[in-house]
Amino acid sequence: MIVKVIDKVKNYEEAIKLSCDELVKNGSIEDRYYDAILSKIEEFGAYFCIADHIAMPHARPEDGALKTDLCVLKLNKEVDFLGKPIKIFFTITAVDSSSHIETIKKLAEICMNKEKVEKILNSNNEKEIMEVM
Numbered sequence: 137m138i139v140k141v142i143d144k145v146k147n148y149e150e151a152i153k154l155s156c157d158e159l160v161k162n163g164s165i166e167d168r169y170y171d172a173i174l175s176k177i178e179e180f181g182a183y184f185c186i187a188d189h190i191a192m193p194h195a196r197p198e199d200g201a202l203k204t205d206l207c208v209l210k211l212n213k214e215v216d217f218l219g220k221p222i223k224i225f226f227t228i229t230a231v232d233s234s235s236h237i238e239t240i241k242k243l244a245e246i247c248m249n250k251e252k253v254e255k256i257l258n259s260n261n262e263k264e265i266m267e268v269m
Contacts, residue, residue: 137206137269138162139262144213148222149174151215152193155207155227162207165229166200173227182218187247189214189223189257192240197231204235206243210256210265223257 138158145151156170172195177184184191195201207227214221226243230236246252246269255268 137208137266139208139210139265139269141210141212141260141262141265144211145215148191148215148217151209151211151222151225152227155193155209155225158207158209159205159227159229162205164201164203164205166202169195169200169229172196172199177218182220185217185220185222186243187253189221190226190247190253191217191220191222191224192226192228192243194228194230194236197233197236201229201231204230204239206239208256208265208269210259212260224253 140158152173153170156165159165160167173193176195184193186192209225209227211223214223228239230239252268256265259265
C-alpha cells in the first residue's frame, strides 16, 4: 500500500494519474491501467465515488494489473469529480476478482467507520494515514 498526501490537483484526472503513477513505480500496474480507468469513467460516470469525499478508481485485472495493491491519495483541497467533491482517492488494482473483492471489503470497512474517515480527511501525515488503514 502506498499513501500520498498532496495539497491540490487541477482536476480528478490528475489525481487518478498521480495515484496510478505511484502504482506504476511500485510495479503494481502497467501505464495502460490509467487509460482503462478513464474509459470506465467515460462509460459509467462517477460510480467510483463511493461515499462523501471518497472515490475508488479501478479497472479490470486484464487492463494492466500486475499485482494487488492500493494507493491512497489524500488531497488537502477537494477536487470536483463529475459534480462530487472528493478528497480521498483509493486507487485499487487486483490481479483477479477474488483479491479485488477482498480489497473492496477492507475499504468498505474503513469507509463505514466515520472516525477513521475523519482521521484520514483531517490528516496531512502519510504515516498517520497508513496507521488508520
